[in-house]
Amino acid sequence: MDSLSCPICDSGIETTNHSLWFCSLATTVWQRVFVWLDLPSPSPSNLRDLYFWLDDIHISSSRKSILEVICGVTLWSLWNFRNEMIFGTCPPRRSTLFDKIVDCSYRWYCSRNKLSSISWNNWLQNPLVVPTL
Template sequence: MDDSMQVFTYFLKNSLQVEEESPGWKINKIWLDNWIGNQAFCIKFPRLFRLEENKESLVRDHWNDGWTWSWSRPIGVGITSTHLSNLLNLIDNVQLNEDKDEWVWTLDKSNTFVVKSTRHHIDSLLLPDSQPHTSWCRYIPKKVNIFHWCALRNRLPTRWNLSDKCIDIESIICPVCMSSPETVEHTLWTCSLATFIWLKTFQWLDLDFPSSLNITGVLEDLDHRHFSKKNKEIVAAILGVVFWSLLKFENETIFSRLSPKRAGLMDKIVETSFIWFTNRNRKYNISLNNWLHNPLVFSTMKSFF
């Protein structure tokens, strides 16, 4: 199936719904179609969906003077049992009748096809969303740029995100501070280690610490500051190194035999940022001593030695 056909299929699935008076129990798939509520059951209850033996079954296949199910194994106590209770509560008051099921066009209030509303819906599916803007920094490795892009879109495999994908893990608590769930924001900004490193970084660069509560706000704050072109490039490179170093420290905490030392992390960030930046920009002849003092100060001078 080509891309245009996939878009059209997705468009139809999200545009056509069954009237509320007759919840489509004869023609709708109980798990895959959005026949009741605002979300398909396969998305709302993914653990139950994985246990369903016939994932293509219709609503009518599960009704015989009461709701019947075909699970691949018995459902015990825990999250899966809670999901089953929530599912039964959701469909408990559904009234099934013998009326003919009808499809209606829900993109317009009139329930009739209108080109304008259809176009708006297609645009909302295809046009770029309002996700945070990221700029490619040529003075850090490609993998760090990609990591930065993923972090701003909450696409890192943190414990919280893995749990949200129904992947069973021992704990969702941050392995570094052991006090809060390991989310992207926590790992890179609000964790006690991250907060300490960011304070040291802004002190090193002689910059006011931003008041923002999230990473996106920090980047926007720095973007609105009046830096020279050279200093913007330096700040972008250092931010990338800080993000990467925090993640690397956390991974070493989890997987390394020897626990990493917090005391040397800031020194490693300064050293790594100097090596990456100067190796990728031979025009900036700044010495290590000047970089250690404050790269933003010495980058404005004609001579960097």
């Protein structure tokens, strides 16, 4: 590696915590995820903080499992984006990152929860809101 600086924002020392929580891209992505979910944005600074927050949030178990998938996909997507910046042949596009998180989390959730009846349209709007019939 030529530098210890973050390959994404170039404004901090690259650490796992920086890449997943403090990098300007990471903070923007997390804010956008929580706006999409209509939840107040927690302030985790590491994986342990995120899991404590997930354990303490007061929502139904079915909604919590959706939230856990979305958080997992967000972490994976941020790490994958970082790896593509460093090791890929062409830099990934920031503009598609959130859309990939929405798409991948839906596919991941539905493949792991065969009895789920959540539609793609409901997922796009907010997967934590149960549609009224």
